[in-house]
Amino acid sequence: MAMTLRLTPDQDHALTLLASAQGTSKHEAAVRAIVTAAARTLSDAAVQATARELLPGRAALEAEIRRSRA
Template structure:
């Protein structure tokens, strides 16, 4: 994977948060660790106007790329 040289951290979750993460992982067909990474990147891309975050989201999240494409298409049909 791409994260061999990444930063390590411990993520403490409540039982409900862990269940939500497990559901995300199941929906995405990935590990909870990967689901947490995707969630961070996706949330950052949605909230921040930052080109490097958007590029990272496109690389790591098929869902984000599909959503971005739909938004671009909708914006194009409005103008």
């Protein structure tokens, strides 16, 4: 599936640096970054769900941390 990715000059520069560091094209670097972020997010979500089940008060603690960051 084709998609257009619009980047600011700073974002494009970051992608160029990432691609260079990985020895890949900018396209491949973007794809890898998306896959890595998705895997990390989904994995983190599974860990959080398990922690909520096993640790009493986890939801309240998460809410308190979110409030303190705001």
